[in-house]
Amino acid sequence: MESITVHPTMPNNKDHKLHIAMFPWLAFGHMIPYLELAKLIAGKGHRISFISTPRNIDRLPPLPPNLSTLITFVKLPLPQNANLPEGAEATSDIPEDEGPYLKIAYDSLHQPITQFLTSSKPDWILFDFAPYWLPEIAQNLGIPTAFYSIVLAAPLAFLGPTSPEVPPDDRKLPEDYTVPPKWVPFPATVSWRLFEVLRLYNQISGDEKNVSVLHRFMEAFRGCDLIVVRSSTEFEPEWLNLLEVMHGKPVLPVGLLPPTPQDDDENVMWRSIKDWLDRQSKNTVVYVAFGTEAMLSQEEVIEIALGLEKSGLPFFWVLRTKQGSDAVKLPEGFEERNEGRGVVCRSWAPQLKILAHDSVGVFLSHSGWSSVVEALTFGRPLVLLPMSNDQGLNARHFGEKKVGYELPRDERDGSFTGEAVAESLRMVIEKEEGRVYRNKGKELKPLFGDRKRQDLYVDRFLDYLATHQRRRLI
Template sequence: MAETHDSLHVVMLPWLAFGHMMPYLELAKLMAGKGHRISFLSSPGNIDRLPKPPSDLASLISFVKLPLPAVEQLPEGAGATSDLPYDKIQFLKKAYDMLQEPVARFLESSDPDWIMYDFAPYWAGPISSRLGIRSVFFSITTAASLGFLGPTWASKGGDYRKTPEDFTKRPNWVPFPTSVAYRHFEIEKIFDAVSRNASGVTDLYRWGAGQECCDIIAVRSSYEVEPEWLSLLKDILAKPIFPVGQLPPSNPEMRGETDSWRSIKEWLDVQKKCTVVYVAFGSEAKPSQTELTEIALGLELSGLPFFWVLKTQLGSADTESVVLPDGFEERVRGRGMVWDSWVPQLKILAHDSVGWFLTHAGWSSVVEALSFGRALILFTFLADQGLNARLLEERQIGYPIPRNESDGSVTRQSVSESLSLVMVEEKGRVYREKAKEMRPIFGDKNVQERYVNNLLNYLKEQRPVKHLKSKGITI
């Protein structure tokens, strides 16, 4: 796809988590497909691990490697959150903040029309403003999550919410009834995002400062799914709000054509249609040993077929690896398979034998599952997953496994009963039907196209005057 005379040059600066980089890359491909040039900035290791764009877009998407400075307590070679246990991610943020100067130099030399940046590089807005470059704060979270975080003044320190309990209720600025809030065990686990961490800047402050300095806010959302939350964002953030759609993956992972996929497919092929529960908790969530034991024994107790992608360690710095119960794999052999390395998730979800997804409620996984109409059973771990789970539960799209409110513990009985409810019982029919109803909403390419076109039209209309002149375009 060739560049046209009115094409844009957009720099993308996502946070160093694959759950952030992949939606940015998906949007990059959609924009490049319309002739726009993208510079995608990340650490060298991440760029090497990201899937390569289709050949027809390769000339329009440039990957720019920004080496991370060495930081004490950040393991060498760790370039993404998936390389680290949760308590080490604060040091990754510290290293990331040291990229301000390299990012400024790149922006100055490449002179793009726009920069799209994530919550973590809250400093990108002031840099781009100083250089006369327009900016988009692009949130890969749902509109509900963004609405729950609240107005800029709240995120930057004026929030009345000071304790974990405060985050378990509907915020004052949300005028409609909703259950979207954290459960106590969810916010307790990530309360450093609100209080403090080694980077010296809270995550909440990053969100607020990033939104304050941008020209517009883009959200991975759609009016078909979150109309009331998108309307709220317009009211509380006082910036133009652009939903960019759900960004379902445009093509299955190319590296799926491997011996691994052939083995997985052989196993799935012999299972009955729509009977297998796919179990996966994303790239940076790992169950505790107690959780792992109860989930495993719950799967065994259910008697249902399952395919489980199990992460037992988060990078070399993770000293607390977890193990399956003794004899588990032998006892479930034939009806259950445990896989301990990368899998082509999209191909698995697309397979006819898969009907259900036991997931951490990370939004990328939710989008992929609902694109195929797969019913959701929810078990949250970190970040915005709790807020996503409430949104899905509220709309009866996903069913959360019951857990202890104070510590999040789970029993094998609740795992087994939740699977049976969603997969088999009449009481769970609503979750199965809602998932099928969501398929055209999450997977419709025309709807996705409309949102991207709307954003691009605005970016072209509002590009800085200096760029129009430099490209020989009259105003």
């Protein structure tokens, strides 16, 4: 595939059609936001090469017919790793503790992606945190790079600076990560709880066999020409500005990427869910879902179940569990006792359609950014129960902005009680003290659901890429 050559005297950037390569990390929580941005860019006539592994590409949602000629999927086979199950190509295919082996296999794509970039010569490549080695390859080939982060600016800023103008990160102990960093110049609570740091400490520190996640992020910041964030200046202006100072390079928000509605009203599963939701009163249903990858422990499932029962509220719970002997179980008789008032769904559920329904009053979520965007697109308040990675930092950030109430937990081990679940849900959905969360959801709905505003963000982003490209060619 050849890139389009641009003549320096072209009249304006809208006439300049780019060829952009995208290389997300092997997690659907990363691939889907990359694909959403790819569709918005292709919708403006630019070409996309979307690079991943064969099985992951085959599992992505189908493209709209009008974009199929502009988005090309590039399949790079994932090298075998003896520590991974056969056919494992995404984080959803493996337990969390096997994540380092998937990163090692991913790092082995160094050579095939070099070959692809050499032959296709895209105008830009957007890459994720994991391929920290990619900027050097691209630089040698004369291809500019943008680190496209699906993570918000606030948790990115927490990770640490690369600019010599900013005091260096000297955190060493787990406790050092439980307070906002010294380089944050404004009041903030964005930090990890102690139990979160202890769970993530290996990813922060790494070892002789594994490159730490923190190192990957820092090298991505250092090596890229541009930092692109799935965020908006209306939502977190102070953090986006700080990020620019911390890394001494341009930071561009690319918008909130609200999800594209799906037209499958005739789907049999949705019809039965809708029938149940239609029978519930407005703003009363607790929707419970923890994304595609978080696996609850037996203790967590029991306490959530007891909390839903104690709350007395109608609920729809999307419960993903491991199969076989490791499968977690609901408390005995739970489903029978709550028949009619609650639904436990053990398969995929149409989250967008559920959140859009008037009966939903609160979303109990892991505070993953994609889920929060979906909730706020429909003005739903949140109760937050972060599980891993950036979710704890997100939860503090969202708590500051009053878009979600974080469920109280034990500081050392992260445990929580059914009573805390029930109280948190009732507070946000019914009580006077929860009105601030309900009002904030309604207030942000126009921002998160604004497709014209999203379109402007993409236009500004493409304008920057085209201008930068033109300067290089003059």
